[in-house]
Amino acid sequence: MVKADCRRRLMEVGTRLFAERGLHGVSVRELSRAAGASISMISYYFGSKEGLYSSVLQEQFACFDQIGDIRQQGASPLAVLEGYLRWTIQRHRSNPYLLRFYTSELTNPTAYFATLVAPPIGNVIKILADVIEEGRQQGQFRPGINAVNAALALAGMINYFFLSTLATESLTNHSPAQDEQLVGQYAAIFTQGIIAAP
Amino acid sequence: MVKADCRRRLMEVGTRLFAERGLHGVSVRELSRAAGASISMISYYFGSKEGLYSSVLQEQFACFDQIGDIRQQGASPLAVLEGYLRWTIQRHRSNPYLLRFYTSELTNPTAYFATLVAPPIGNVIKILADVIEEGRQQGQFRPGINAVNAALALAGMINYFFLSTLATESLTNHSPAQDEQLVGQYAAIFTQGIIAAP
DNA sequence: GTCTATATTGCGATAGAC
DNA sequence: GTCTATCGCAATATAGAC
Numbered sequence: 001m002v003k004a005d006c007r008r009r010l011m012e013v014g015t016r017l018f019a020e021r022g023l024h025g026v027s028v029r030e031l032s033r034a035a036g037a038s039i040s041m042i043s044y045y046f047g048s049k050e051g052l053y054s055s056v057l058q059e060q061f062a063c064f065d066q067i068g069d070i071r072q073q074g075a076s077p078l079a080v081l082e083g084y085l086r087w088t089i090q091r092h093r094s095n096p097y098l099l100r101f102y103t104s105e106l107t108n109p110t111a112y113f114a115t116l117v118a119p120p121i122g123n124v125i126k127i128l129a130d131v132i133e134e135g136r137q138q139g140q141f142r143p144g145i146n147a148v149n150a151a152l153a154l155a156g157m158i159n160y161f162f163l164s165t166l167a168t169e170s171l172t173n174h175s176p177a178q179d180e181q182l183v184g185q186y187a188a189i190f191t192q193g194i195i196a197a198p
Numbered sequence: 199m200v201k202a203d204c205r206r207r208l209m210e211v212g213t214r215l216f217a218e219r220g221l222h223g224v225s226v227r228e229l230s231r232a233a234g235a236s237i238s239m240i241s242y243y244f245g246s247k248e249g250l251y252s253s254v255l256q257e258q259f260a261c262f263d264q265i266g267d268i269r270q271q272g273a274s275p276l277a278v279l280e281g282y283l284r285w286t287i288q289r290h291r292s293n294p295y296l297l298r299f300y301t302s303e304l305t306n307p308t309a310y311f312a313t314l315v316a317p318p319i320g321n322v323i324k325i326l327a328d329v330i331e332e333g334r335q336q337g338q339f340r341p342g343i344n345a346v347n348a349a350l351a352l353a354g355m356i357n358y359f360f361l362s363t364l365a366t367e368s369l370t371n372h373s374p375a376q377d378e379q380l381v382g383q384y385a386a387i388f389t390q391g392i393i394a395a396p
Numbered sequence: 397g398t399c400t401a402t403a404t405t406g407c408g409a410t411a412g413a414c
Numbered sequence: 415g416t417c418t419a420t421c422g423c424a425a426t427a428t429a430g431a432c
Contacts, residue, residue, distance in 0.1 A: 006415080022306055024222035028408060038417050043409060100305040106364055107298040108220050113364070121365040129369070132392065141392045148370040149383050150392055152362060153355040160354025161347070166304055166311070167319040171327070172346040185347050193391035194330065194339045194348055204397080226426060236399050241427060399432080406425070414417080 007045045009035040014056045019097035022104060023053050054112045060101050063091055064120030067127060077135030078191065084128060085158050085183045092162045093176055099162055125151050150190075157186050205243045207233040212254045217295035220302055221251050252310045258299050261289055262318030265325060275333030276389065282326060283356050283381045290360045291374055297360055323349050348388075355384050 013035040017026040028049050032039040046052040070083040092099060105117040128151035135141040161182065165174050211233040215224040226247050230237040244250040268281040290297060303315040326349035333339040359380065363372050 020306060022220050022222060024220060025306070027406075029406080039408085040410070040418090041416070044415075049408070103301040103305050103361065104220075106361055107301050108218065108223070109364060118365040121362065122369065125362070125366055125369055135392075139394060142386075142390075142394050144386070145392050146370070146383055148366075149359070149380065150387060152359050152366065152370070153384060153387050155362070156354040156356070156358025157351040158354070160358055161350050163301065163304055164319065164323070164350060164353070166307060167316040168323055168346075168350065171320065171323055172344070172350070182347065185344055186351060188340075188342070189348060189351050189391065190387065191391045191393045192340075193387065193389045194333075194343050195389045196337060196340050225424075227424080237426085238400090238428075239398070242397075247426070397432105399430100401429085401431100403428080404426090407423080408421105409423105410421080411419090412417100413419100414415105 006035070006037050006041055010037060010041060010045060010052060011056060011059065014052045015060070015097055018053055018056055019100040022108070023050070023110060050111075053110070054116065057101060057105070057110075057112050057116045060095070060098055061116055061120050063095065063098070064124065067120070067124050071127060071131065077131050077138075077140060078187075080131045081128070081154060081190065082183060082187045084124075084154065085186055088155075088158045089179050089183065093179070099159070102159075103163060125155060128154060154186075154190050157190065158182075161186075204233070204235050204239055208235060208239060208243060208250060209254060209257065212250045213258070213295055216251055216254055217298040220306075221248070221308060248309075251308070252314065255299060255303070255308075255310050255314050258293070258296055259314055259318050261293065261296070262322065265318070265322050269325060269329065275329050275336075275338060276385075278329045279326070279352060279388065280381060280385045282322075282352065283384055286353075286356045287377050287381065291377070297357070300357075301361060323353060326352060352384075352388050355388065356380075359384075 010031065013031055014026075017031060017034065028039055028042050031049070031052070032042060035041075042049060042052055046055055067087075070087050071080055072083075075083070102117070102121075105113050106121075109117070125148065129147040132141060132145065132150050133147040136143065136145055136147065161174075168174075208229065211229055212224075215229060215232065226237055226240050229247070229250070230240060233239075240247060240250055244253055265285075268285050269278055270281075273281070300315070300319075303311050304319075307315070323346065327345040330339060330343065330348050331345040334341065334343055334345065359372075366372075
C-alpha cells in the first residue's frame with residue numbers, strides 16, 4: 001500500500017469509530033484492523049492514538065472556516081440568519097459525525113477542546129450576535145433583544161433538531177427532503193414567534 | 199463502613215466521573231479509589247462497571263418523571279411553555295451532570311439508551327407539542343406552526359444555552375442570577391420573535 | 397460487608413526485520 | 415512504508431480471608 005492511502009484510511013476509520021464511541025472507547029488494535037493496516041501505522045503517522053484523534057478533530061472542524069461566507073455584502077440581517085440555518089443544516093447533512101465530536105467535546109472536553117473546538121463555536125456565535133446587534137441598531141429587531149442570547153437561541157434550535165434525532169425520529173420527519181421547510185419554520189419562529197398575528 | 203454508605207458513595211463518584219469522562223474513560227480502579235472503597239465493591243453492588251453506569255443513568259433521568267407537573271390544570275399554553283423553560287433550567291442547575299449524560303447518550307448511545315434515555319426525552323417533546331397544538335387549535339398560535347418542530351425549537355434554545363457554556367462563557371452571563379431574565383428572553387423570542395413590532 | 401491478592405485479558409507503544 | 419512480535423502495564427472481574 002502506498003503512504004497516502006494508509007494514512008487516509010486511518011483518518012476515515014478514526015473519524016467513524018471515535019465519533020461512535022469516543023476517544024477512550026476505541027483501541028488502536030481495532031482502529032488498525034478496521035483500516036486494514038498494522039497497529040504500528042498509527043504511531044508512524046500520528047505519533048499516538050491521541051495524535052490521530054486530534055487530526056480527526058481538526059479535520060471535522062475545518063468546515064467552520066467558511067462561516068464568514070454567510071455574511072455576504074449587502075445581505076440583510078434576516079437573510080444572513082436564514083443563511084446560517086441553511087449552512088448549519090448543510091454541515092450536518094454532509095458530515096453526519098460532526099455533531100458527535102461537537103457535543104462530546106463540549107461536555108467531555110479533551111486536551112484539544114480549547115484550541116480546536118471552542119474557537120470555531122465561539123466565532124459562529126459572535127458573528128450571529130453581531131448581525132443581530134446590527135439589525136437591532138437599524139430598528140429592524142426589538143430594542144430589548146440580547147444579541148448573544150438570541151444568537152444562542154437560533155443556534156440551539158437548529159443544532160438540537162439534529163442532536164435529538166435518535167430520541168425523536170418517530171415524532172417528526174428528519175429527512176433531508178424536509179430541510180427547506182425546516183429553514184422556513186425556524187426562521188419564522190425566530191423572527192415572528194409562534195403567536196398568531198393580532 | 200455500613201452497606202448503604204459504600205453503595206451511595208460509589209453512585210456519587212460514578213455520577214461525577216462518568217459525566218466527566220464517559221463510560222469508557224473511567225476505570226473501576228479509579229472509581230473505587232475515589233469512593234474510598236475496594237475495587238470489588240463495584241461488582242458486589244452493581245455486578246459490573248456497566249451496572250454502576252446504568253444505575254447512575256437511571257437516577258439521572260428520574261427527574262423527568264415530574265414533567266407532567268408543568269401542565270397544571272387551567273394554565274394557558276403560554277404559561278405552560280414558560281413553565282417548561284423554568285423547569286428545564288432548574289433541572290440543569292440542580293444537576294450539573296445531567297446534560298453530559300443526555301448528550302453523550304444521544305450521540306454515543308449505550309445499551310441503556312432505548313430504555314432509560316429516549317423515552318423521557320421523547321415524552322417531554324410530546325407534551326410540549328401537545329400544548330402547542332392545543333394553542334394552535336384555539337387560535338392563539340399561528341395556523342402554519344408545526345407543533346413538534348416548534349417544541350424541538352423551544353427545547354433546543356434552552357438546552358443549547360447550557361450545552362454551549364464551555365465555548366461561550368466569555369460571550370454571555372451564564373450565572374443563575376440571570377436565569378429569570380433568560381426565561382423572559384427566550385419566552386419572548388419563541389412567542390413573538392425578534393422582529394420589531396410594525 | 398469489605399478487604400487483599402490474583403487470574404486473565406487487552407491495552408498503547410515500539411524494536412527490528414524486510 | 416509496512417509488517418510481526420513483544421514489552422510493560424493497566425484493565426475487569428473474582429476467589430477467598432476476615
